[in-house]
Amino acid sequence: KRSFEDELSSSQFAYPIGGCRTDALIKLQYMYLKALEEPNCDAVRLIAMDFSKAFDN
DSSP states (O other): OOGGGGOOTTOOSSTTTTHHHHHHHHHHHEEEEEEHTTTOOOOOOOOOOTTTTOOOO
């Protein structure tokens, strides 16, 4: 029997047990630092959006 967590993407940090926003920030930092190590990479663009109030009624 598959669980809810089996259906989540590996980049989902909000719903898995023990997941938190710190994990998401660490992965984000890892991804852009890795991109900057590429020989043909001059810059990395990052857009951050806060949707915390998006579903308030």
